[in-house]
Amino acid sequence: MKCLIYGAHEYSSWVKRLFPGVSPFFLKICNKPLLEYCIDFCVSLGITDIRLVISDASQDVESYFGDGTQWGVNLSINVSRPDEEIGRVLVKNRGFCQDAELLVINGFSFVTYGQDAAADALLKCDNGMVISSTGTSALYHFAADASWDATAVEVAQSTLGLVELADVGVYYQLSLDLLQHPANYVLPGYAGETGAFMGKNVVYPKQAALEKPFLIGDNVQLKNGVTVGPQAVIGDNNIIDAYSTVQKSIL
Numbered sequence: 031m032k033c034l035i036y037g038a039h040e041y042s043s044w045v046k047r048l049f050p051g052v053s054p055f056f057l058k059i060c061n062k063p064l065l066e067y068c069i070d071f072c073v074s075l076g077i078t079d080i081r082l083v084i085s086d087a088s089q090d091v092e093s094y095f096g097d098g099t100q101w102g103v104n105l106s107i108n109v110s111r112p113d114e115e116i117g118r119v120l121v122k123n124r125g126f127c128q129d130a131e132l133l134v135i136n137g138f139s140f141v142t143y144g145q146d147a148a149a150d151a152l153l154k155c156d157n158g159m160v161i162s163s164t165g166t167s168a169l170y171h172f173a174a175d176a177s178w179d180a181t182a183v184e185v186a187q188s189t190l191g192l193v194e195l196a197d198v199g200v201y202y203q204l205s206l207d208l209l210q211h212p213a214n215y216v217l218p219g220y221a222g223e224t225g226a227f228m229g230k231n232v233v234y235p236k237q238a239a240l241e242k243p244f245l246i247g248d249n250v251q252l253k254n255g256v257t258v259g260p261q262a263v264i265g266d267n268n269i270i271d272a273y274s275t276v277q278k279s280i281l
Contacts (some may be wrong), residue, residue: 031131032079033072035065036119037138039085039112041166045138045199053088054138059201059246060208061218061229062261064140065091069101070216071141078103081126083119085112085186092268130135137167140204142191160185165194205280206261209243219245229266240279 035055044053049057055065063083072080080103082091087109097104106126110119116136120127135141140239141162161169163185169192193204208215209225224245234240234252240261247266250259254275263280270276 031074031077031133032081032126033077033135034081034083034120034123034127035068035135036083036110036112036116037078037136038166042138042195045195048198053084053086055082055092056088056090057195057201057204058265059205060212060245061265062216063094064195065095065099067140067215068135069098069103069105071089071143072103072133074143075103075133077229079106079126079130081106081108081123083108083110083123085110088216093169096140100243107153113130129174132172132176133161133172134170134172136170137165138195139164139167140193140195141169142214144189145164160188162192165190165196167192167194169237191222193252205263206278208262209245217245219247 037054040075045052045054045057049201056063058064059067068082072116080098082105084091088100092107095105108123110122114122115136116248120134159171161171163169193200195201195204208217217227219229221227226240227245229246229248229250232246232248232252234256235254237254239250239257240252244259244262244264246258246264249267250264251269253270253272253274256270257275257277258264259269259277261278262276263277264270265281268281
């Protein structure tokens with residue numbers, strides 16, 4: 031089985047407006063790029079061939095992910111026009127899609143799944159089926175000889191879900207939900223205890239108060255009297271000044 035990931039430009043325009051220079055699939059959720067969560071999901075299903083189709087080239091994505099070797103997958107990136115429909119994208123990428131079962135993540139969304147993800151996603155189908163859908167996003171499964179017609183597929187029963195990243199409010203809530211319930215996902219940093227994730231080179235005095243759940247990235251310094259958490263995500267390379275409080279926030 032292979033996986034094709036496609037997010038039309040119009041559904042992620044808010045990312046470029048609020049986070050200039052950040053590719054939508056490099057948007058970090060709990061300090062981890064969205065595409066990396068997609069790769070984790072594919073790996074849990076035994077998928078090793080992944081193609082990301084985006085509307086413009088991204089140095090961040092290409093330099094961070096490379097060819098996917100670090101994750102044990104073969105990752106390729108292709109560019110499409112901003113307004114292309116998923117059917118046209120599949121046809122233009124037929125060389126990648128053909129001769130294998132195909133999982134398609136269509137839309138700018140986050141896939142939610144449990145420990146039985148493989149059993150849910152690898153449902154047998156004669157042609158194609160919708161595994162999950164919400165708003166403008168959908169998760170498809172096509173048979174090896176399917177026609178890739180997303181308008182004529184059956185709907186399957188599945189516990190897999192999609193969170194459509196429609197705006198910054200959804201992004202914020204998803205981040206805090208993952209921080210609160212991280213069991214099915216790999217979050218960055220060392221987790222010495224439940225709800226406490228710490229990156230490399232984090233310096234903080236005894237006077238700092240850390241209240242779970244929180245996630246602190248790499249190369250972070252907390253000054254005297256700082257309070258972090260509950261529900262706080264601090265990115266890499268930050269200094270939190272003395273007597274500051276970071277809670278219910280993404281920094």
